[in-house]
Amino acid sequence: MTADQYAWWRQALKLAGGYRELTHDQLLLLGPSADSPESGFFRNRPYKDAPLVPVAIWRDGSGTIFCLxxxxEAEADKVWNYACRNPITEALYRSVxxxxxxxDEPPSVSKDHNLPAxxxxxxxxxxxxxxxxKETVEGFLKKPISTQEQADQAGVWAKRLAGIATKADEQFNVEKRPWLDGGNAVDDKWRDVRTDAKELAKKLKKHGEAWLKELDRQEQDRQRKAREDADRIRREAEAAAQRVADAARAAEEEQAQRNAMANPAGLAASFEQESQKEADLLEAEAEAKRLVQQVADADREAQPRSVFSGRTGAKVSLHTYWVASITDYDALVVALKHDPEVREAVEKVAGRIAxxxxxTLPAGMERIPDKRAA
Incomplete structure (x- = not known):
């Protein structure tokens, strides 16, 4: 057992930001330790669609593993597959x-509204x-999202409302199947529940779009700065490698000169200089190696990170949608002049192409990304 059995959990918690689910890439950064239970505090879903519950894992002095x-009491191996991706703080563990x-849990309507049995x-x-x-969501939608917790709530909330719509869809289909000829009555009965739940889910996702776009902007800035740092360190590493090569070449030349010297006193002085220069060369080589490692670290830091809200099964992220941006209407019309929908439907045609x-884009238009919450 290592001196600090919670080291892996602390690193995972730092990557997760306190309670957010780790991505696949983040788990890879944590190394092979993610394959077996580590000491720390986590949350787990005991079975599909079950509520999240807090988990604590630790080892005693003999290395025996315990799990709550x-x-x-629970078996650490059985909870680890999901729990390893969901580290939480000890304070959050105890508060739950x-x-x-x-x-990231939206308000409980059964608790806040005293729903009947x-x-x-x-x-x-x-x-x-x-x-x-609906009553609670409409209040939530009146204020812009300003924290990550609110954005996560919106994503999970949208999933919960989509679940209502799914239940309604399933039961709707069950009831309608024997009544295909008279299906209009069933349509009317379920229309509001199905459409309202879906519309509220869409509104929640749309509500978090501005927040996700700001996170995406920050992520693009972070990547840009990280790439700049990586390029700067790479240049420093190349310069250090060149200095090592120059020093090594100079040392060889001086060695050749010493070999030609016949004066013993001069040889002793030159040996002292050689020792100092060898020490300087070793120091330069060590600095070059350190910079090479910094380049590798900086390149990893420049890799993209996922931007999302919610959690597994209820994540909301920015998806790239391609839309048309007409830059030269006349040129575009000429290029599409044989299309029967030309002029009155140029936007429609350009959108379909985008x-x-x-x-291949015709002259007069370009394809641009349009990120939306989904």
Missing amino acids: QNDK LAGEAWP KTGDLHKDLIVELSAE RNKDA
């Missing part, structure tokens, strides 16, 4: 055990649940 999941909510009629129950969700990333 939601304050109950004490009954506090996860920071479920009736067993899925349609009625979903209407009640959606009504409570969405096909492999299409």
